[in-house]
Amino acid sequence: MIAILCRYGELFLKGGNRHIFLRTLVDNVRALVRGLPGAKVSAPHGRVIVSVPDEARVEACSRLERVFGLVSISPAASVPADIEAICAAAVVEAQAAVARDPALARSFKIEAHRSDKLFPLQSHAIACRAGDAVALATKIPVDVHQPALRVGIEVATGGAHVFAERRPAPGGLPVGVSGRALLLLSGGIDSPVAGWLAAKRGLDLEALTFHSPPFTGEKSKDKVISLARHLARWQAVSTLWVAPFTEAQKRLREAGPAELAVVLYRRMMVRVADRLCQRAACGAIVTGENLGQVASQTLTNMRNIEVASGHLILRPLLTYDKVETTALARRLGTYEISALPYEDCCSLFVPAHPATAARLSDVERAEANLDVAKEADQIAEQAERIVL
């Protein structure tokens, strides 16, 4: 068995709610390692510790690197709280680290921490003993100021953990602690990134996508499902709603002048989202909108769209440059899926010259030609629910 020490950051700041945050974090960790045979999760003070059989180490680490709320993880050797055993483990971990990356052999430092105050040696003394052992066995020089290799030792009641590797985790807040929201997800580059960022701040998301056959094919739908499944790797999204939009799109298109079409579609989309928010107990809508990127994303039009909804609309990408969004999409792995060239939902219905600042009265006049509330009810009613 090895132990993976999981560190959480901001949770310390959360005063009275801290235990709720921690419970959610532990639940999320448990859900993610479920299915790994022999995995056990515990939460001694200040840490979440996942114990797994050695052969599950790589898979467990890669899963834990996707838990929001964790800032870093360290696969560690578990040894008895005994200074000889600790020193031996420090040597093994240091040697393994240098074998992985020879550049680490430049210098090292021991960082010891004793939370079990009954342990006979104080933290500094533990570091000195282990440092001597590692220096003797590996011939790596000590540098306490700018070490290339840091070997960590944590002594707690009943045992100690020794590690030489720290891998970054995504940070943020545990998914769920900020509530639930509905993500408007398309096959594009932006909305999956927006969903990831929203989940990073603790939102538990369901996703809603609009499907317009025959203007979009099965492959477009599969692409959005792939994106949603990809986000589910971070526990960001649990459910995808696929709502049929073709008929509404045609009627909206005929209801008013072409340059209003985009605003009319988006108002309909948030109305449908309102209804699904109620069904799915979501308190807000998350979109990939970005200030100034396209015609529907001017201040005026974002306002025009927002007033059609009864919900708070969150736009995590509002101030991102396209290159920033794309860089993040690449890092998350959503870019490769988004870049598949299937027609997206409304690209064909988009007029050549959409209005960048539609007058709300014009928009409302166009909508008066049909029963928008009933239309939204129907679309929400017909939405297909896919559990990811």
Added chain:
Amino acid sequence: MTVYLDNAASTPPAPQVVSAVSAAMTDLYANPSSAHGLGAAAARALEQARAEVAALLRAQPSEIVFTSGGTEANALGVLGAAALARGRHIVVSAIEHPAVLRSAEGLLKQGWELSKVGPGPDGCVSAEAVRAALRPDTTLLAVMLVNNELGTLQPVAEIGRSLRAAGRKIHLHVDAVQFAGLIPIDVTALGADSLAISGHKLHGPKGTGALWLRKAARVAPLWDGGRQEGGLRSGTENLPGWVGLGRAAALCRESLEPGRAVAALRDRLESLVGQAVPRSMPTVPVSTPRAPHIASFRLPSLPAEPILHALEARGVYVSAGSACSTREHGPSHVITSIGIGEEDAVLRFSLSRLTTDSDVRVAAQALAEAVEEIRLVVEGNRGGQR
């Protein structure tokens, strides 16, 4: 009801092929190279399949190398010949399938020079243009028999004859994957050195193909190993697949002039579409020499993919340009090379010997409806510009 008119992308395997593959998997599991009787039975079945494929191409069985498909057969023909060639100049038609085009482009990294011969607006390269591209150091030439997106026949025999007449020692490789078992091939009359076919384009299994290699022609294997297939294609034989390919080849020969019947249905489709779909036109003139199974329609100022899905909603399955091109970015190099821009939809309806008259009528009617549906939306947007 399903009207499958995407046979140039892949054909449904014939039931006899399915049972031949299944029987071979069940009974002929031994390795054809094994010394015992079970191995001998497998080897006999393999040679039977080879004879069937050879007969379809009017070739000698010893000239057939089985492969994993059309792409591998093309790579073996082009790259295998390039590896042994002395000159460093290759000529290809600009409308080759990526299997040939990208193999040829890959040779650039090995110091080769590449000339691409463009087609006329009819989607055919001319033998004169090919001749004009040849240089004294040209050692390799690849021209496809039937273009996969347009169905146009390329003048391979004429090119082959002129090479022989000029006494040129140039390896002529022919990608014949889209002959689809529907037009007679006589490899000796073509004057080619190698010719690639694919199993799944003629109601055989996917993952199977063959290269015909003229007895006196030489190619280097793409990789080495157990030296099966005369040393040209190492790897344990895909016995069930190649038995299936052999069966498919036999069925192509047995069906009496299937090409003529398919051509008649294609002509009927083209005439019905011409009547029912306003502003549609054949992508290339119908008088162009063409294989019998491909009808390509051009729909000016319309998007291809929504029409494809609108057809799908009516049970009719076709491709936009070529099925391969929709998965890539940018328009098809073939459609572009005949001067058609991205703003027009090009739809490929490809038939097989299983296509019926009713299929063709349903497809034409469905296309009329689909185009009408999409046009309303697209033109509505244009009308909205102010």
